[in-house]
Amino acid sequence: MKNVRIWFKKDYECRYISHLDLNRAMLRALHKSKIPIWHTEGFNPHPFATFPLPLSLGFRGVNECMDVKLEDDNYSFEEIITRLNACLPRGIQVFKVTEAVMKAGKVAFADFTIRLSHPTTSTKTILAQVQALFDKEAIVIEKRSKRGLKEVDIRQGIRSYEIRECFDFVEMHLVLSAGSSDNLNPNLIIAALERETGLEYDADITRNDLYNSDFELFR
Amino acid sequence: MVSKEVERLLLKVQKPGRYVGGELNAVIKDKKQVDLRFAFCFPDTYEVGMSHLGMKILYSLFNSVDYIWCERVFAPWMDMEELMREKGIPLYALESGDPLSDFDFIGFTLQYELSYTNVLNMLRLGNIPILSRDRTELKNIVVAGGPCACNPEPIADFIDLFFIGEGEEVDLEVMELFRACRADGVSKAEFLRRCAEIEGVYVPSLYEVDYNDDGTIKSFTPKDGAPQVIHKRLMKRMDESFYPDNFVVPLVEIVHDRAVQEIFRGCIRGCRFCQAGFLYRPVREKSPEVIDAQCRALCENTGYDEVSLSSLSSSDYSRIVPLLERLTEWTGEEKVSISLPSLRVDGFTDEIMNRIKTVRKSGLTFAPEAGSQRLRDVINKNVQHDELMQTCATAFAGGWTTVKLYFMIGLPTETLDDVAYIAHLGQAVVDTYYNTPNHAKGKSVRVTVSASSFVPKPFTPFQWEPQDTIPLLHEKQAHIKESITTKKITFNYHDADTSFLEAVFARGDRRLCRAMELACERGFHFDGWSDCFDLSKWLEIFEECGIDPAFYANRRRSFDEILPWDHLDYGVSKAFLKKECEKAYGGETTPHCRLKCSGCGAAKYGEGVCFEKRQDMV
Numbered sequence: 001m002k003n004v005r006i007w008f009k010k011d012y013e014c015r016y017i018s019h020l021d022l023n024r025a026m027l028r029a030l031h032k033s034k035i036p037i038w039h040t041e042g043f044n045p046h047p048f049a050t051f052p053l054p055l056s057l058g059f060r061g062v063n064e065c066m067d068v069k070l071e072d073d074n075y076s077f078e079e080i081i082t083r084l085n086a087c088l089p090r091g092i093q094v095f096k097v098t099e100a101v102m103k104a105g106k107v108a109f110a111d112f113t114i115r116l117s118h119p120t121t122s123t124k125t126i127l128a129q130v131q132a133l134f135d136k137e138a139i140v141i142e143k144r145s146k147r148g149l150k151e152v153d154i155r156q157g158i159r160s161y162e163i164r165e166c167f168d169f170v171e172m173h174l175v176l177s178a179g180s181s182d183n184l185n186p187n188l189i190i191a192a193l194e195r196e197t198g199l200e201y202d203a204d205i206t207r208n209d210l211y212n213s214d215f216e217l218f219r
Numbered sequence: 220m221v222s223k224e225v226e227r228l229l230l231k232v233q234k235p236g237r238y239v240g241g242e243l244n245a246v247i248k249d250k251k252q253v254d255l256r257f258a259f260c261f262p263d264t265y266e267v268g269m270s271h272l273g274m275k276i277l278y279s280l281f282n283s284v285d286y287i288w289c290e291r292v293f294a295p296w297m298d299m300e301e302l303m304r305e306k307g308i309p310l311y312a313l314e315s316g317d318p319l320s321d322f323d324f325i326g327f328t329l330q331y332e333l334s335y336t337n338v339l340n341m342l343r344l345g346n347i348p349i350l351s352r353d354r355t356e357l358k359n360i361v362v363a364g365g366p367c368a369c370n371p372e373p374i375a376d377f378i379d380l381f382f383i384g385e386g387e388e389v390d391l392e393v394m395e396l397f398r399a400c401r402a403d404g405v406s407k408a409e410f411l412r413r414c415a416e417i418e419g420v421y422v423p424s425l426y427e428v429d430y431n432d433d434g435t436i437k438s439f440t441p442k443d444g445a446p447q448v449i450h451k452r453l454m455k456r457m458d459e460s461f462y463p464d465n466f467v468v469p470l471v472e473i474v475h476d477r478a479v480q481e482i483f484r485g486c487i488r489g490c491r492f493c494q495a496g497f498l499y500r501p502v503r504e505k506s507p508e509v510i511d512a513q514c515r516a517l518c519e520n521t522g523y524d525e526v527s528l529s530s531l532s533s534s535d536y537s538r539i540v541p542l543l544e545r546l547t548e549w550t551g552e553e554k555v556s557i558s559l560p561s562l563r564v565d566g567f568t569d570e571i572m573n574r575i576k577t578v579r580k581s582g583l584t585f586a587p588e589a590g591s592q593r594l595r596d597v598i599n600k601n602v603q604h605d606e607l608m609q610t611c612a613t614a615f616a617g618g619w620t621t622v623k624l625y626f627m628i629g630l631p632t633e634t635l636d637d638v639a640y641i642a643h644l645g646q647a648v649v650d651t652y653y654n655t656p657n658h659a660k661g662k663s664v665r666v667t668v669s670a671s672s673f674v675p676k677p678f679t680p681f682q683w684e685p686q687d688t689i690p691l692l693h694e695k696q697a698h699i700k701e702s703i704t705t706k707k708i709t710f711n712y713h714d715a716d717t718s719f720l721e722a723v724f725a726r727g728d729r730r731l732c733r734a735m736e737l738a739c740e741r742g743f744h745f746d747g748w749s750d751c752f753d754l755s756k757w758l759e760i761f762e763e764c765g766i767d768p769a770f771y772a773n774r775r776r777s778f779d780e781i782l783p784w785d786h787l788d789y790g791v792s793k794a795f796l797k798k799e800c801e802k803a804y805g806g807e808t809t810p811h812c813r814l815k816c817s818g819c820g821a822a823k824y825g826e827g828v829c830f831e832k833r834q835d836m837v
Binding site for chain 2: 012013014016017018020021024025028029031032033039044045046057058087088089090091202
């Protein structure tokens with residue numbers, strides 16, 4: 001039995017499916033591909049797969065991963081890529097299979113590219129609006145939790161940022177806290193910005209890479 | 220493939236995965252390379268429509284023809300519809316993202332009457348004029364088929380032509396004719412006239428209806444050489460009939476998210492309330508070899524780990540045990556489970572149970588339909604009380620602890636005593652559980668009793684019957700509730716208001732079209748969903764149009780009245796239906812097709828169960 005990490009992109013139509021739907025699509029693909037994956041041993045056996053860090057609905061993911069247990073230690077990684085891709089829709093495509101080097105729980109940061117635009121606001125103005133938001137010492141938003149609404153400062157979760165003006169959008173590169181303990185969803189930053197300016201932006205969000213707490217690339 | 224404009228809306232609506240296409244096995248063609256584009260519209264949400272087998276069959280069949288590109292269209296849910304209207308985005312097909320108005324054919328499948336407003340609403344969202352006469356050119360031909368096409372009259376003004384019966388052949392014949400007509404520069408009117416010559420095609424605009432003073436139909440007159448009677452089409456040999464080896468596999472969860480394998484069409488039983496049981500006569504089976512091969516291909520191509528064997532009454536498949544034996548040879552190893560919906564009470568044997576239990580234990584559902592034996596005989600359900608108890612005991616001994624029981628209220632001749640028997644039957648099942656010595660240890664039993672309201676349907680022996688009024692249905696629902704004394708029984712019932720509207724449309728005539736038109740103008744949609752349905756708004760419309768809905772729903776029709784669907788022939792004679800209705804009043808049952816032929820008329824197709832060797836003949 002070997003733990004392997006399957007790396008894929010989630011884009012196009014598949015941006016719009018939830019994590020639960022992605023999970024089901026992957027299980028069906030694993031089933032169809034007949035790759036020797038370890039199955040759960042309950043009453044309804046199904047392929048066992050876990051996702052180190054689920055991706056929000058609507059985001060593009062260019063470096064997503066899923067962990068499975070391979071029953072045949074010598075099974076070729078190339079074969080996994082070919083077989084799985086034949087069983088997946090075009091919006092989900094596997095490009096790499098590796099051994100799982102780091103434990104899934106080690107994910108601590110994620111970096112994002114966000115393209116922000118608004119139909120009637122110039123990129124210059126948007127740039128200034130974003131800069132003004134990031135210049136604040138605290139960005140307090142209301143977050144819905146199990147115990148009702150609570151106020152959270154999300155500024156702490158933004159580890160670094162770069163902003164630049166492009167032809168018809170403003171591009172942000174953000175490194176945000178990620179993982180099970182302290183996760184910052186970039187949608188919250190956009191919501192905070194919208195609350196400040198009263199505008200509704202079009203945001204195209206891509207998650208690029210994951211990192212551990214020492215800022216090493218998650219592998 | 221969706222446009223930038225649509226993408227902007229997607230993050231603002233619930234379950235955006237329904238509006239993007241891009242699923243595994245979706246068919247993408249080059250629109251420049253095809254001659255004819257067909258928009259297959261299901262007048263309900265994606266999750267409901269994608270679960271429908273007929274659509275899967277026709278989608279694959281149409282796309283197997285080189286010159287046709289068939290795409291899928293579903294009704295957007297309310298949030299999406301509102302945004303699309305606001306932004307002026309027309310309804311589009313999922314494969315190309317092109318608007319409805321780009322399509323040569325716009326085809327609807329009519330599965331239930333309450334989806335009619337969605338049909339009109341979808342046309343409107345696609346910027347297609349809803350009235351057939353307002354669409355004058357040879358394009359955007361609006362066609363419809365499916366079970367509700369058996370009484371097409373309430374939507375006759377909107378649909379250019381209806382497919383009567385099974386669509387696999389006739390649909391393609393009409394498309395081929397369209398292609399020829401367009402090449403010759405023929406008008407739409409002439410195209411429709413030529414279509415009427417094809418068996419199984421009904422062109423409503425070629426008929427005039429006159430009414431008597433009492434509101435009943437006086438005459439139904441064809442013009443321009445259209446046939447007096449339109450005969451249904453059917454696939455005679457199921458083994459040779461087209462069946463997809465591939466389904467579009469949805470990205471989001473749908474209602475029936477599994478592979479579906481049709482095992483036969485029709486039903487031998489002849490329950491007197493059941494429209495499908497008469498429309499699809501005679502029974503035509505596929506062979507176990509063909510089913511096995513088709514099942515296997517489907518599972519392999521979709522990746523589904525569950526396959527459902529579909530028919531009107533699965534345990535009536537004549538070779539059910541050999542079939543299950545064959546399937547379980549590979550399903551266990553491939554980790555595929557088999558489900559058998561539509562099991563009859565008298566068809567659930569130890570052997571079947573053990574076969575379907577090997578991989579996954581699904582819930583058990585039975586439909587006794589009526590509580591008392593007397594009433595079950597009236598409706599010709601032919602299920603005995605002891606059989607039901609025996610079956611439940613078998614299931615309980617096999618480890619099941621939940622059973623769902625489906626009933627109808629408002630059946631012809633029903634009294635409050637019959638209704639109370641529904642509760643008694645539920646109680647008897649609970650008692651059976653505790654009397655079964657080897658039932659699951661330490662577990663309680665759950666019995667769900669569901670009661671829907673009877674809706675009289677065309678082409679059934681009860682097509683002349685009045686529906687119970689809404690107050691009477693409410694009284695009966697309350698009576699069941701009061702008669703249940705244990706918490707082990709959960710009682711559900713169906714909203715009587717929706718059943719009433721269903722009854723109006725099921726047996727309505729062309730005068731309802733005006734009401735439909737108004738409903739469309741007022742933005743009615745999703746009548747089948749409690750989120751949207753409001754009977755009082757419909758009653759307002761009926762009043763404005765001078766229509767008395769009770770005339771259609773609650774009136775007893777005389778046997779010699781001309782019914783709005785009398786010009787259609789589904790193979791079962793009116794004389795037979797009348798005889799069955801009279802037998803119902805006497806509580807006299809009719810044996811099923813394999814026991815004895817009762818001469819319904821379907822033998823004229825020369826195939827199927829009518830020509831099987833019967834036990835009494837051997």
